[in-house]
Amino acid sequence: MTLLLGIFEEGLIYAIVALGVYITYKILDFPDLSVDSTFPMGAALTASAILAGQNPALALFLSFLAGAGAGCVTGLIHVKLKVRDLLSGIIVMTGLYSLNLRFAGGRANVPIFNQETIFENPAVDRLIPANLRPFTVVLILLLIVLACKFLLDLYLNTRSGFLLRAVGDNETLVTSLAKDKGTVKIAGLAIANGFAALAGSIYCQHKGFFEISAGTGTIVMGLASVIIGIQVFCPDHRPYLFRLRNRTFSLRPTAAVVAGSVIYKACISLAISLGLEANDLKLITSALFLIILVISGQRRKKVKRHA
């Protein structure tokens, strides 16, 4: 039971990163490494804000904005200074490492135990009945993730969201529509990194500490979640997920990546429960990602061969 809850807790936190990575990787086709540092940036800012006595919900909001700012920087480096996409992300990722240490008051590890967080505060104690206590964290996370998912869905169906989808699909068309494709890319990166920092903030409040190395591998986890989610729930070759009594059911990509994130965390937990050590975590993370990439690559080929 604890294991299952743990999977959902971690999975839902990283689902928010996955929503961001979905924007950069799937919609913009931009491999954005800056999430590796915007995630701990959210955590660092949150730790400082909470220790300074700020409202934990405000810390979420603040982290999102700061992440969006960092995303803008990545975008500006890529668009205005014409640096390649991967390198723009690496530049921001590396630079932010030092800034994150500053945000955290010069320390690589900041505990915020016994402070009020979004998971532990009087309002939560009042609203959630005693028998649901063990599920508090999952419930709150579910609420936040669903809110993010629906807001993103809404956004992607606005005119501005159409343009975002168009820029990854066909840049030329965006120019033809008399819009600057660079600005659209910057906006997309801002939203994506906002999500990553928001997830970092939640992670910090959940774990009860900030740690500078928390961000390592964020992009891998995000990408893995996106690829699993899309491959399993939104296959290219089928317009629907399953058919039941002549009705077809499908999952939106945003819902798929959330599910993908939970599945990915479950796979990692499985690997650890099979006897691997916690120290092997990053190795498992990347090995699993490689396996997913290879499997999904093969599938794509197969579809083409049949077409």
Add this chain to the structure above:
Amino acid sequence: MLRLKDVSKYYHGGTVNEMCLFRDFNLTVDEGQFVSVVGSNGSGKTSMLNIICGSIPVDSGAVYIGKECITHMPEFKRQRRIGRVYQDPAMGTCPHMTILENMAMADNKGKSFNLRPGINRRRIQTYQQMLAALGLGLEDKLHVKAGVLSGGQRQAMALLMAAMTPIDFLILDEHTAALDPKTADTIMELTGKLVREKNLTTIMVTHNLRYAVEYGHRLVMMHQGSIVLDLSGSEKEAVRIQDLLDKFNAISIECGN
């Protein structure tokens, strides 16, 4: 009115491979005129369109729309007044977005892409009518992704989308070259109809001499960055494909081919 004034364009400037494409190139296209441009590969047809649209910069000279100089205006800003259809049918639509979403985006050109809903439901019927006029059955496929359409269907949509909002110019860059002969004919008929209905100023680059002869008010033949033949009015009416072929051969012989 569109005017290219003393435009010069070099490729690989400053290297041993420096090549001068245009030297003091001039072209004026009047309001409402439909110009067909023909010429061999490397004669500068597409470069000329790219200079007009701002896809490539000029080394000297100026581009005017009416009295306004747009030489240094960025490409995306010029596009507000220009509709462009490319040779590759994939360039005109977003493959992962539905036909309806593509139409709605084109309809919003020139306006703000803000946080209002992407699709204006009251416009759907209008889109359907526009698509029905193409005669390709697209009006019943509003929720189909544009990527699954055939090249001809996509090019027809691209044409429709390029001219959906009021534009000053329609730029056609060999837009039938990637299609089979029958589809190319259909697209060309649609083009003719659209240009007539909206009275669009049009520049069409084509390798199809028949289209160049049949359509448009003016015919321009380019060779090595300059205009070698410029026919309009009764001269254009009288010209035959054979005349153009003869001219082509004459140029080639001059080159030593």
